[in-house]
Amino acid sequence: MIKVNELNIPTLDDLNFTNSKVMVRVDINSPVDVKNGKLLDDSRIRAHVDTIRELVNKGNSVVLISHQGRPGDNDFTDLSEHSRLLQKYLDLEVEFVDDVMGPYARERIKNMKSGSVILLDNIRFVSEELIEASPLQHSRSFLVKRLSPLFQGYVNDAFATSHRSQASLVGFPLVLRSSAGRVMEREVSALAKVFNEEDSPKIFIMGGGKVLDSLRIIENLVKRRLADRILTGGLIAELFAVAKGLDLGKENLQVLEKVGVLGLVTRARKLLLSGAPVEIPVDFKVEREGKVYEEPANKVNGVIKDIGSATVGIYSSFIRDAKTIVMRGPMGIIEDERFRESSKILLRNSMESPGYLIIGGGHMISLLGGDVNVSSSKMHVSTGGGALLLFLAGEKLPALEALDISAREVLKK
Known part of the structure; x- marks a missing residue:
């Protein structure tokens, strides 16, 4: 547990997920060459390899969620190329699912085998993800209600987006056992x-x-x-x-x-x-x-x-x-x-x-x-x-506060 600014942030060491189905919020949002749609830098993708590999090695099936750009911007694309790069750096198969919370995505998640990895499509294809709201409000969103029953745990490894109060960052910790991933842990520590x-x-x-x-x-x-x-x-x-x-x-x-x-x-x-x-x-x-x-x-x-x-x-x-x-x-x-x-x-x-x-x-x-x-x-x-x-600057980071709430209210259940 990391204590920072009066918050208690659980880590993977505290929850020790094994043989479970775990959702991991990563931040693989990367600069895009608008001429050909190719990613110009993959450093953020490489950063999450340790967290994903650790979970897979413990027999967990891992579902990754992330965003890329904003609607209307030139870098707002799907995550198909991101999945290919993840597969390269992880050196294991990463299934790209071109759906987020529809029947196809839920079916693929239900049928996952131990040690497998899925990357869902751009989370910002879901309009709820574009709303800034409280963790409690987001815990009642369709995104959280449809996906959370399929998982035994949630890991937030996306420090770079922790200042956003969006569903994928603050909603799941209120209903699932949740921890920081290794990238988040290093940042917060x-x-x-x-x-x-x-x-x-x-x-x-x-x-x-x-x-x-x-x-x-x-x-x-x-x-x-x-x-x-x-x-x-x-x-x-x-x-x-x-x-x-x-x-x-x-x-x-x-x-x-x-x-x-x-x-x-x-x-x-x-x-x-x-x-x-x-x-x-x-x-x-x-x-x-x-x-x-x-x-x-x-x-x-x-x-x-x-x-x-x-x-x-x-x-x-x-x-x-x-x-x-x-x-x-x-x-x-x-x-x-x-x-x-x-x-x-x-x-x-x-x-x-x-x-x-x-x-x-x-x-x-x-x-x-x-x-x-x-x-x-x-x-x-x-x-x-x-x-x-x-x-x-002394501002609160909603994603960290959500993990603190999870430590106090969800882990004790």
């Missing part, structure tokens, strides 16, 4: 460190261009006193620099105004005045007339593209003393090779430090090259996306 006082000091490295999202996260970290230091880079650093009264120059103010950041200065200033442990760069790398210069933060002449070397040194000293490091977003414009170095150095120092590192996906993953070797027991790369963002 890693993020539990954010709330564990014993895993301090905690350093949060916040960068990238999603300023409002980052500001919401920082506000929650400060409110709940979860962070010992918040190291800023990217546009969020520029926002706090302006809030502190630093003159970043006309060009950078125009950039901030263009992306709608200047309206957030008051919120950032309020955090600084409250004593929030927000660290602002002491220098920046700027581009001026096509050349790169380093400028002190109080005398910027050029367009800011990265944090400077002095700031990298200061941030690295904080990282060396941390027990938990959460890195979300790069420090500079990493699409340009000239402004990747600071992010790479901080990432490398975080990986080599004694602390546990959580990488918030996105652009930071692209910096993970083969030049640094690190034990997976010391690092977690989150696949969470929106779920991770909302988790760090």
Whole structure:
């Protein structure tokens, strides 16, 4: 059982499904080439192999459910190609059923043999899955009422969609013995460190261009006193620099105004005045007339593209003393090779430090090259996306709450 944010999340170790029929909610939603309909990346498919194989090896018959895209979008397709890739990585037959809850799907599920695997079609072909509602409401949906009697258990392995309150994520745990899968378990176990006082000091490295999202996260970290230091880079650093009264120059103010950041200065200033442990760069790398210069933060002449070397040194000293490091977003414009170095150095120092590192996906993953070797027991790369963002911002994740309800109400029956 994993305890996180006052929730108790059962794992496969707690329920130990054997010789049962188990529904597994996976997230194999993948980018699609709109020209030919082929999947461009199968990393999410590969991520669930451990959970599925473990269940199969214990004699369970496994039915997988997932979504792909949204109705009306170019990537809204069936799951036939996903099933072929799953079969490749599992190295066992995966039957694709082009139905979700109709008579054909239910008949195929009823006739499954021990150790077999079925992938039902895109769960969003069912209109109920597009509705956001409470777990109780979804437990009474046609989807849950038609499918749940066919199963002895439910496993949610789809952390990346755990911020959705949809039938396949929150309805089944109220009527079936339910647990987190191994992907979900790894995500939740890693993020539990954010709330564990014993895993301090905690350093949060916040960068990238999603300023409002980052500001919401920082506000929650400060409110709940979860962070010992918040190291800023990217546009969020520029926002706090302006809030502190630093003159970043006309060009950078125009950039901030263009992306709608200047309206957030008051919120950032309020955090600084409250004593929030927000660290602002002491220098920046700027581009001026096509050349790169380093400028002190109080005398910027050029367009800011990265944090400077002095700031990298200061941030690295904080990282060396941390027990938990959460890195979300790069420090500079990493699409340009000239402004990747600071992010790479901080990432490398975080990986080599004694602390546990959580990488918030996105652009930071692209910096993970083969030049640094690190034990997976010391690092977690989150696949969470929106779920991770909302988790760090203090929002509730409905799928986790549903598993907690299941632990309290269903497992005791």
